[in-house]
Amino acid sequence: MSDETKHNKLTTASGRIYVENENSKTVGPRGPILLEDYILHEKMAHFNRERIPERVVHAKGSGAFGTFTVTHDITQYTKAKIFNKVGKKTEMFARFSTVGGEKGSADTERDPRGFSLKFYTEDGNWDLVGNNTPVFFVKDAKKFGDFIHTQKRDPFTNMKSPTMMWDFWSLNPESLHQVLILMSDRGTPDGYRHMNGYGSHTFSLINSKNEKTFVKFHFKTAQGIKNFTDAEASAMKAKDMDYAQRDLLESIENGDCPKWNLRIQLMTEEQSRKVEFNPFDLTKVWPHSLFPLIDVGVMELNRNPDNYFQDVEQAAFAPAHVVDGIGYSPDKMLQGRLLSYPDAHRHRLGGNYEQIPVNRCPYAVNNYQRDGQMRIDGNGGRKPNYFPNSFDNIEIDESYREPSEQLESTIADWYDRNSKVGDNDHYSQPRALFRDVMSEEEQTNTINNTIGAMSGISGPMREVIVNRQLCHWFRMDNEFGSRVAEGLGVDVNAMMESMNVIHD
Numbered sequence: 001m002s003d004e005t006k007h008n009k010l011t012t013a014s015g016r017i018y019v020e021n022e023n024s025k026t027v028g029p030r031g032p033i034l035l036e037d038y039i040l041h042e043k044m045a046h047f048n049r050e051r052i053p054e055r056v057v058h059a060k061g062s063g064a065f066g067t068f069t070v071t072h073d074i075t076q077y078t079k080a081k082i083f084n085k086v087g088k089k090t091e092m093f094a095r096f097s098t099v100g101g102e103k104g105s106a107d108t109e110r111d112p113r114g115f116s117l118k119f120y121t122e123d124g125n126w127d128l129v130g131n132n133t134p135v136f137f138v139k140d141a142k143k144f145g146d147f148i149h150t151q152k153r154d155p156f157t158n159m160k161s162p163t164m165m166w167d168f169w170s171l172n173p174e175s176l177h178q179v180l181i182l183m184s185d186r187g188t189p190d191g192y193r194h195m196n197g198y199g200s201h202t203f204s205l206i207n208s209k210n211e212k213t214f215v216k217f218h219f220k221t222a223q224g225i226k227n228f229t230d231a232e233a234s235a236m237k238a239k240d241m242d243y244a245q246r247d248l249l250e251s252i253e254n255g256d257c258p259k260w261n262l263r264i265q266l267m268t269e270e271q272s273r274k275v276e277f278n279p280f281d282l283t284k285v286w287p288h289s290l291f292p293l294i295d296v297g298v299m300e301l302n303r304n305p306d307n308y309f310q311d312v313e314q315a316a317f318a319p320a321h322v323v324d325g326i327g328y329s330p331d332k333m334l335q336g337r338l339l340s341y342p343d344a345h346r347h348r349l350g351g352n353y354e355q356i357p358v359n360r361c362p363y364a365v366n367n368y369q370r371d372g373q374m375r376i377d378g379n380g381g382r383k384p385n386y387f388p389n390s391f392d393n394i395e396i397d398e399s400y401r402e403p404s405e406q407l408e409s410t411i412a413d414w415y416d417r418n419s420k421v422g423d424n425d426h427y428s429q430p431r432a433l434f435r436d437v438m439s440e441e442e443q444t445n446t447i448n449n450t451i452g453a454m455s456g457i458s459g460p461m462r463e464v465i466v467n468r469q470l471c472h473w474f475r476m477d478n479e480f481g482s483r484v485a486e487g488l489g490v491d492v493n494a495m496m497e498s499m500n501v502i503h504d
């Protein structure tokens, strides 16, 4: 279209220039509206369709564009193009979020924070959809929906329910590690710039010789960790519901661009068979003493999206989106998530969601997918829509073939996720975190936050739930258990007796 035909006059969606944007066409100044005022219909109809389903989790979030730069060579472990030379820069997009609240909820709720990244690499978009914590509450994807229900609203009261939360956690000791982190001040980060991000799951790196190394991704904040205390976070809820959004947006607008340093932990396949814990269990970390952090690069966020809905609300991140040189692992949570996210995106954004600019691969996309609602990329034009064919030039490049995998077993079954040695220890890692990593002040805050959170347990099962959870805290650390019990006014001796009665 030539520039002469462009103008800035008010138009309908189809480009008709019109004048009356405030008064409807009526029969006489006070009479009924005429059906023919279709501009009124168009305005109302489009307004009615403005909302799309909010994300079923992580609904409240903030996003920004940025750049990832490689600072250290890891090409011996991976052939992924994003890491192929020191100094290499890759455009990217990040979205941070809370988990349990709705799109209008407060940014400073006690909750894990989502840490989603999309790297626009030459070999396709690589998404890393992690949290600000290295572990998670459950270790099998089948349990995710049940867990999330306890974080959302009670079906009867339509209110958040500490009773549901602690009932679930106390019945699922595998959640203890993540619950401890959630109860610490890391559960209330001071905005999004002052927290780390973790890929959380074990992934794999594949090098040019097709050798595999397992990997964990860590994005360490260059701004330093900063958290709110429980009281500060609660006060901020009343003062500024959008605290984290404002903080991220304004700092980037002011040219104060936040950075994170990417570091990785590596584990060979042989080591993965020998370590005492299950390295594919998302409730466990890989101890840094055994698997030290290795520097890789730096991510900087430097551009705010011009339109929140277009780029942040419509962003779609999927753990399934890996690229050549990066692979999955047998982590049961990761395996479930591979399926879940694209399914959620098709529901939330439609079948052609990969064409939305923030989700679109800016490099080549060549395949035989056609049609569907809102197809706007040319739809393959005159090219064939079937494979194989004698007409187009789309080629299969065998150098991208993924290496075959040696699996551990040939017997399919519903294995108990906690039955094996190394899978059933829910206490050692949280104990080490509490005793060896937290400062005295952090320990005290974590205990007080736990007392505050558990005080919300109510109803006829209160005592059972409190006592069951206290048993887990005691098994983790005696002092933690005693101080929480004392804070809740629980007589520990009587409790032990009553637990014995229950077990009898």
Ligand code: HEM
Residues within 6 Å of the ligand: 054, 055, 056, 057, 058, 061, 095, 096, 097, 113, 114, 115, 116, 129, 130, 131, 136, 140, 141, 142, 144, 199, 200, 201, 282, 315, 316, 317, 333, 334, 336, 337, 340, 341, 344, 345, 348
């Ligand atoms: C099997 C377990 C899980 C399932 C089934 C699941 C499912 C989902 C779904 C359906 C969404 C909404 C996606 C959308 O509408 O765009 C979502 C969002 C998200 N999930 Fe999960 N999730 C699981 C576990 C996890 C874990 C373990 C993490 C982090 C380590 C995580 C991090 C996120 C993040 C960061 C988002 C927000 C993505 C964004 O910014 O758009 N989820 N999850």
